[in-house]
Amino acid sequence: MATDGTVRPSLAGAEVVSASLARHRFRPLEGLVWLAMLAGYWLWPEYRPLGSQIFIMCLFVLSLDIVVGYAGIVTLGHAAFFGVGAYTAGLTAIHLSNEPFLGLLTAAVAAGLVGILSGLIVLRTTGLTLMMLTLAIVFVLHEAANKLGSVTGGSDGLQGVTVAPILGLWSLDFFGQTAYIYTGAVLFLGWLFARILVGSPFGRSIVGIRENLVRMRAIGSPVRLRLLVVYGISATMAGIAGALLTQTTQFVSLSAITFTRSGEALIMLILGGVGRLYGAFVGAPIYMLMQDALAKYNPVFWTFWIGLMLVLTVMFARNGVLGLVDSVLAWRRRAA
Amino acid sequence: MRRTVLAVALATGVALSATSTLAQTIKVGVINTYSGPQASLGDQIDKGIQLYLKKNEGSLPAGVKIELVRRDDTGPNPEVAIRLAQELIVREKVQFITGVVWTPVAAALAKVVDQAKVPLVLANASAAMLPTLSPWVTRMSLSMWHAGYPLGQWAARNGLGRVYTAVSDYTPGHDSEQAFTKGYVDNGGVIAGSVRMPLQNPDFVPFLQRIKDAKPDAVFAFLPAGRQATAFMKAFGDLGLSSAGIKLIGTGDIVTDEELPNMGQTPLGVITAFHYSAAADRPENKEFVAAWKQEFGPTSTPNYMSVGGWDAMGAIVEAIKAQNGKVTAEKSLELLRNWKNAASPRGPVSIDPSTGDIVQNVYIRRTEMRDGALANIEFETFPQVKDPWKELNKKK
């Protein structure tokens, strides 16, 4: 592993920047993705609960992409923010009010705060060290949630979470109709925000830091502060994803805040493609649909096939599925 | 309002599918941990379920078949389990759900089955409060208080004056610590000290050294069955606590039947309380163990989870038989809540209709050498124990 912790760019720096700028304009293809997600509501009504969980993971992976893909901070600790968001939303619903938007808000604030505070510590480092520090924070928070049984319910999980109807109109039902639309809508807003963020001058300066830290320092960019801000923003998004999970399942357990969840999100991101915003929308569905299908086919040995899929992806599709799409397109352009 | 409409729509859907076919297949959903670090637990339950079905398929009414629909929750992941349950109910139209290793999974599923009105038959999850979460939940395994509380009573009455408790630091551990302490102290025992050991912990030496220094008469231990319990047992032996005159007692989790062969000689003389031992002499158990070994190989041993799976499936099969294959959710639930089996491998068991929880014998056992292998030999019985936690909280 490169100990400097940067993601080795597949393109030269200048090309990255111009390619990203080109990506800044909205393209019709993007609308198609959202139409497909909306159509999924009617096309596969029985898969709505899975759909809403995929959306939640998409949002979580998207938040991870902002730090890993754009800021070059490879972290194993994002589940900490997801978990803080999940527990905050649950505790808000129990002790304060079960209004869903209030839950999202408190979760976002709490996760953002934890993000900034932990960022102050971990962002001093890079590479393996940073990965291990973020990992340690997940473990410490997990253990804290386990120990504070009187508040969090410990390993039995937090009982008694309820959610009021969304906008006072639609209650979260057993068939996952409301959940599908609700999580889809929040994901859409999250994506819109991320899209604007990475295209903004601030977003470009973050990419600049990833590409050449020394030069960014030299031109007077407040590197540490910018990384901290982007880390906090990403943590906030992850917290909202966690809150959505709490609200759609009306339950919180320690599984919200595990190393496994961090790892899975990273797998989904790399699988989809890092640093392109859409990696989340490709990686999370592929991974979760494969898992669902394979586990149904063989509940015991499905992990073997998932593993094989990951190995083959790396062998034949560097930089994830979207990386493969890119190279195929490039090859066709050359052939034409 | 909306919720009831949905429930009615769902119930009629189930009813239609139940009456429209003559040669009927009744689907039973199994939500269980089949992969990941805790897969060995799910494996024991799954084998228990399958074995019962295989042995008793012939007794079903003519034309009625049971199909198991197995799903993997991958560990204590409630959100996965909720999605699977929803899918099992809506898409697969299962009429029973069983399995369930974990308490958080059971607690989350209780909400789902309460809305969908599908009986949930727990084959393992053992936090005391679970059956109180919904009338649609019945439990065929045990409550955390089933083992700890009677053992506390026994220890106090049998000359163990000072006991040190050592449990894993998570909710089941806290529950067992409480259960044991309540039974023990109420009968005059003195707690010499207590320690909670982290769950992610490969080495137990420091905790046992601490206990050794305190020189109690005995250690009460609870750890999740499997690797953890074995590591604890090995450290107990390594530090020479028995030669220092300290006895080891605990819930049956620390000497589960399938783990005993991995533990060396240390478990000799360990005293535990539990509802099932593979070495029990009851004819029903001998038959069960023989069938198990024939099916899964001579080195395979059933444990308490296997019996949980076996009895859960047994209760479901009985409910289907009693309705002659024309299954409705309400009737199934009524039958499950009144289920009795005088011939379970663990002795007579029944469901307490008022709580939905199991009533069963709890045995005090000593780990001894029998036919060249370690075995948990039952020597005293607390007959027909209702979950002590609910009983104690009722009296208040």
Added chain:
Amino acid sequence: MDQILSALVSILFHGLAYGMILYVISVGLSVTMGLMGFANLAHGVFAMAGGYITVTLMNGFGIHFFLALVTACIVVALASVVLERLLYSRLYTASELDQVLFTIGIIFMASAAARYAWGPLPQRMILPESLSGQVDLGFRTFPTYRTFLIVVSGVIIAALWLGIERTRFGAQLRAAVDNRRMAEAIGINTRRLFTATFAVGSGLAALGGGLGADILAIEPAYALEYLVYFLIVVSVGGLGTVKGPFVAAVLLGVTDTTCKYLIPEFGAFFIFLAMIGLLLWRPTGLFGRA
């Protein structure tokens, strides 16, 4: 006073044995990450394989523990050469994220395969007569098995140190870690060096897996279960050294057990807080190069 001293000796002893096993398994990971820049998260798979082979040879074929250990070490080292040539070597130029994805995939496959072949339960480890019981070291007795662990690990550490500091291979290795291009320029065949190092690292992991099978139980989830511990040892010790992971493993093993003994309520937190503290103090690890 005597009692406290005796308890402390016992704690230190067990912590040492535990740290040593972690070291033997992890040292290969440190070297491959330092030398080849390869994030081999699947390192634990080799330890798991070593454990399974050892246990199977002992229980299934009645082969003696020591012989089984050596066999496991050699078999896994050879198998790792094949893996390295066929798969790993193609990914030396890939991004570290691709390496992570690839090695996680290997872990998933290995766990499922182990489950298929050996079932989900932990493997039975019956120590030979000569290693069970207690050994008298003059001033007090200790469990033989753990004493054996410490001695064997000590020998391995000495051999590694000699190999790296005193042999031609070691000199080449050190040169390649410091500056790979320069090493290649002066005619060192780094490709062969990589393969050999990888094989030694994997073989040691296998040896550690087999040796420690009585402490770290062999089961399908092994490679993922203990990955965090291996990574802690490597990151705290520093990449590309054999000394760093040793100091880290012993330090963490001993202080972790001591802390759990003195303040058990705090037990689960200690190792992670210690890691955070150490890494903030020395971001490249105790012996890592800046």
